[in-house]
Amino acid sequence: MKKFVNDPQNVVTEEIQGLVNLYPNSLRSIDETVVIRADSPVNGKVVLVSGGGSGHEPMHSGYVGKGMLDAAVAGAVFTAPTPDKILAAINSASSGKGVLLVVTNYAGDVMNFKLAEQLASGVDQVEHVIVNDDVAIKARENRRGVAGTILVHKIAGAKAESGASLDEVKKLGERVISNVRSMGVALSSCTNPTVGKPIFTLGENEMEIGIGVHGEAGVERRELQSADRVVDLLYRRVSEDLGLRKGEEVFVLVNGMGGTPLMELLVAARKVSELLSNDGIRKFRGMVGNFVTSLEMAGFSLSLLRVDEEMKGLLLAPQNTPAFPNLV
Amino acid sequence: MKKFVNDPQNVVTEEIQGLVNLYPNSLRSIDETVVIRADSPVNGKVVLVSGGGSGHEPMHSGYVGKGMLDAAVAGAVFTAPTPDKILAAINSASSGKGVLLVVTNYAGDVMNFKLAEQLASGVDQVEHVIVNDDVAIKARENRRGVAGTILVHKIAGAKAESGASLDEVKKLGERVISNVRSMGVALSSCTNPTVGKPIFTLGENEMEIGIGVHGEAGVERRELQSADRVVDLLYRRVSEDLGLRKGEEVFVLVNGMGGTPLMELLVAARKVSELLSNDGIRKFRGMVGNFVTSLEMAGFSLSLLRVDEEMKGLLLAPQNTPAFPNLV
Numbered sequence: 001m002k003k004f005v006n007d008p009q010n011v012v013t014e015e016i017q018g019l020v021n022l023y024p025n026s027l028r029s030i031d032e033t034v035v036i037r038a039d040s041p042v043n044g045k046v047v048l049v050s051g052g053g054s055g056h057e058p059m060h061s062g063y064v065g066k067g068m069l070d071a072a073v074a075g076a077v078f079t080a081p082t083p084d085k086i087l088a089a090i091n092s093a094s095s096g097k098g099v100l101l102v103v104t105n106y107a108g109d110v111m112n113f114k115l116a117e118q119l120a121s122g123v124d125q126v127e128h129v130i131v132n133d134d135v136a137i138k139a140r141e142n143r144r145g146v147a148g149t150i151l152v153h154k155i156a157g158a159k160a161e162s163g164a165s166l167d168e169v170k171k172l173g174e175r176v177i178s179n180v181r182s183m184g185v186a187l188s189s190c191t192n193p194t195v196g197k198p199i200f201t202l203g204e205n206e207m208e209i210g211i212g213v214h215g216e217a218g219v220e221r222r223e224l225q226s227a228d229r230v231v232d233l234l235y236r237r238v239s240e241d242l243g244l245r246k247g248e249e250v251f252v253l254v255n256g257m258g259g260t261p262l263m264e265l266l267v268a269a270r271k272v273s274e275l276l277s278n279d280g281i282r283k284f285r286g287m288v289g290n291f292v293t294s295l296e297m298a299g300f301s302l303s304l305l306r307v308d309e310e311m312k313g314l315l316l317a318p319q320n321t322p323a324f325p326n327l328v
Numbered sequence: 329m330k331k332f333v334n335d336p337q338n339v340v341t342e343e344i345q346g347l348v349n350l351y352p353n354s355l356r357s358i359d360e361t362v363v364i365r366a367d368s369p370v371n372g373k374v375v376l377v378s379g380g381g382s383g384h385e386p387m388h389s390g391y392v393g394k395g396m397l398d399a400a401v402a403g404a405v406f407t408a409p410t411p412d413k414i415l416a417a418i419n420s421a422s423s424g425k426g427v428l429l430v431v432t433n434y435a436g437d438v439m440n441f442k443l444a445e446q447l448a449s450g451v452d453q454v455e456h457v458i459v460n461d462d463v464a465i466k467a468r469e470n471r472r473g474v475a476g477t478i479l480v481h482k483i484a485g486a487k488a489e490s491g492a493s494l495d496e497v498k499k500l501g502e503r504v505i506s507n508v509r510s511m512g513v514a515l516s517s518c519t520n521p522t523v524g525k526p527i528f529t530l531g532e533n534e535m536e537i538g539i540g541v542h543g544e545a546g547v548e549r550r551e552l553q554s555a556d557r558v559v560d561l562l563y564r565r566v567s568e569d570l571g572l573r574k575g576e577e578v579f580v581l582v583n584g585m586g587g588t589p590l591m592e593l594l595v596a597a598r599k600v601s602e603l604l605s606n607d608g609i610r611k612f613r614g615m616v617g618n619f620v621t622s623l624e625m626a627g628f629s630l631s632l633l634r635v636d637e638e639m640k641g642l643l644l645a646p647q648n649t650p651a652f653p654n655l656v
Contacts, residue, residue: 026656057590250547262385270346328354
């Protein structure tokens with residue numbers, strides 16, 4: 001294993017220290033693995049709390065700040081955070097106007113966030129939404145929450161910032177989840193620093209389609225193809241699952257898994273624009289970069305979000321987080 | 329070579345299409361390899377033009393937009409752009425109030441930008457600054473322009489946006505260059521897609537110190553050490569070269585070379601904050617991520633910029649580019 005680390009057991013606490021020390025004006029940490037807005041609790045505002053295993057940076061801690069999350073809870077690498085830490089995040093961030101938990105659809109995360117929700121019942125009103133945007137898996141209830149998660153953070157976060165009620169924020173979060181789909185592909189595996197060995201291996205001319213962000217192997221292994229053919233494959237699955245029709249409008253997210261150069265992500269983005277144009281789908285802004293990663297995995301995912309007027313306004317609303325980009 | 333590309337010969341034009349198609353509201357391209365602000369020429373404003381070899385994305389095209397560059401010229405991978413393309417950028421962006429070329433200190437870039445400057449003498453008043461922040465090389469005149477370049481883009485760009493004269497913008501650019509130093513380290517090489525083979529190789533337990541962003545081998549090869557020791561080594565070289573003294577204030581840039589997980593960059597950032605604190609140096613904001621890369625190289629660089637009040641204000645000034653982050 002070739003990594004810039006100290007003791008691999010300390011990697012999560014050290015990276016969180018690194019983050020909050022770099023952004024002391026906007027972030028602070030509690031309990032070593034929870035990052036919250038420095039100005040928490042923000043009075044009169046519905047609070048958004050999310051989290052999950054580490055290794056997907058900048059998700060979730062890089063999306064804490066005005067207009068997005070109030071708190072992010074980091075588990076060990078690729079491991080759900082424990083209920084006590086989630087509860088600590090709720091306790092610190094809540095201002096009594098309600099808490100929405102944004103949970104990715106993995107057994108451990110769902111179990112622990114729901115348990116924390118119960119434990120917090122005396123603190124504030126707590127609700128949750130479950131993100132399951134990964135179309136690589138057929139049955140909707142088993143689908144993983146992948147890159148689309150940060151669009152829930154952005155849109156529901158902006159809604160909460162605008163003073164909306166818990167019910168309104170939750171309903172909007174559910175609407176985003178209903179309208180976003182993602183699918184990924186990898187050229188290489190990644191190595192959990194506490195394990196020291198790659199999660200899987202791929203041949204020199206192989207790619208893994210339908211990869212998950214926790215380093216799970218994908219649903220199909222194929223011979224490596226041109227960037228355009230790979231994008232075409234992901235686009236077909238995503239747009240068909242979403243039931244996109246001519247004239248509709250989408251937000252585009254081309255997400256690097258951590259080890260793929262931006263050059264290749266931009267080449268992929270070019271083909272996405274072309275395919276949308278061919279299908280008569282309008283493109284409302286987009287973003288390209290490493291937003292929801294699997295450590296140093298080479299690969300990328302394509303997410304499409306069918307947008308409505310409210311979502312469009314909230315996507316463009318100001319945010320003040322280290323990792324969410326300008327939507328220019 | 330395992331990459332998401334189509335014909336490797338088209339990678340630069342395809343990625344630029346990908347970028348401008350994703351951001352049609354703020355960017356457009358001319359001559360296939362030049363990205364300019366969609367609203368160029370901006371009347372009454374000194375114009376900033378930069379560029380260099382491709383493979384360092386998001387530099388330079390990701391920093392085109394209000395408050396930073398007016399135009400970016402992309403050469404082939406790790407190859408200077410040609411004078412005619414630089415001239416085309418100047419011609420398209422200039423509004424007659426003067427043009428500042430921000431040039432990184434590589435022989436080919438310096439030669440071609442200076443030639444374009446001469447060719448443009450009838451178009452507008454054109455001046456240049458040369459960025460040479462890489463302390464891995466001893467003689468200042470031979471030092472490469474690396475990650476510190478984007479701090480010149482940001483600060484001089486904000487100054488130009490404020491309505492300053494060409495002389496004022498150039499002088500400030502030179503002041504930033506005088507006060508910024510960088511040094512990098514790599515754990516792996518990278519592969520130019522048009523070449524197909526890695527530029528150099530490193531053993532399983534080796535790191536290369538003083539790496540350049542064009543994939544040049546570094547100045548010293550050592551056994552891999554802990555993240556904290558690697559950061560300590562870079563920090564000493566950078567801060568001593570800058571002559572940092574107790575009580576001074578710096579902006580911190582921890583820059584990934586493309587293939588290193590953000591987790592490791594944050595672990596590195598933690599140590600930078602600790603070392604600054606130990607030395608009594610105040611930290612004025614910072615940024616961590618992949619900003620000036622070498623394709624998929626695993627590695628990172630540390631840049632420190634000694635800031636004054638004017639620079640601080642300009643660092644925080646609004647910008648509207650795809651790749652420069654919020655400084656929260």
